[in-house]
Amino acid sequence: MAIEVNGTTIETDEEGYLTNLEEWSPELAELMAQEDDLELTENHWEVINFLREYYEEYQIAPAIRVLTKQIGKRFGKEKGNSKYLYELFPYGPAKQACRYAGLPKPTGCV
Structure with missing residues (x-):
């Protein structure tokens, strides 16, 4: 699979993660x-x-538990919870956000 950005073709795997x-x-x-x-x-x-x-x-994408905890530490308790993260990334905060960030699929994600 591939995505076209500004005239450049960028390769992705079958789930849309960058190769x-x-x-x-x-x-x-x-x-x-x-x-x-x-x-x-x-x-x-x-x-x-x-x-x-x-x-x-x-050198690893964090699993959802780690992500939630670290976001809470950095940005405050009201953002460090899965309800908030699912509102932002309804297809799964770790999976969807990692894809947007150009990272591999997080470990432990199916």
Whole structure:
């Protein structure tokens, strides 16, 4: 599979995750969100940017429990819960947000 961004073809696996993490861009994230009928807000970007930083540091995408806990630590208790994260990413906060962030599918996600 592939996604077209600004005249460049970007390869993805069958679930829509990037095959080359270096090809990620904010425009790509916006395009993926549009395909899911979502408009990325500042709150979405907090999670996406957090995931990218986390991956850079640990070389792994966090599972949902870790994501929820870390978001709560960084952005406050009202954002560190799965209800809030599911409102932002209805197809599963860890899976959908990682896809938008250009990261591999989180471990433990089916």
